[in-house]
Amino acid sequence: MPSSKIETLDNAYSVKIAIPGIDPTEVSVEFDRTENVLEVSYDGKGNEFVSKFKKSYKVPSTVDYDGIEADFDKGVLSLTLPKKEDQTRIKIN
Secondary structure, X not given: OOOEEEEEOOXXXXXXXXXXXXXXXXXXXXXXXXXXXXXXXXXXXXOOOOOOEEEEEEOOOOEOHHHOEEEEEOOEEEEEEEEOOOOOOOOOO
């Protein structure tokens, strides 16, 4: 199972997953808006060194799922999940 690191930033959540030796086009990243679950998986086909895996992360409902971004660099998948603007208190004119 790949190691991962999750951080809460001012305007986003950051998820980094170490998956060296895997072609990033073979990694599936999905976000379930109903359950607020981020899922990263790899089927392991064609790679004798890395077995299949599936990691799920429950994320806060404050994630702006339309703005989720992914980047893959030097064997690390980096996901940025921006936070929605705070709508708990608004000014009414």
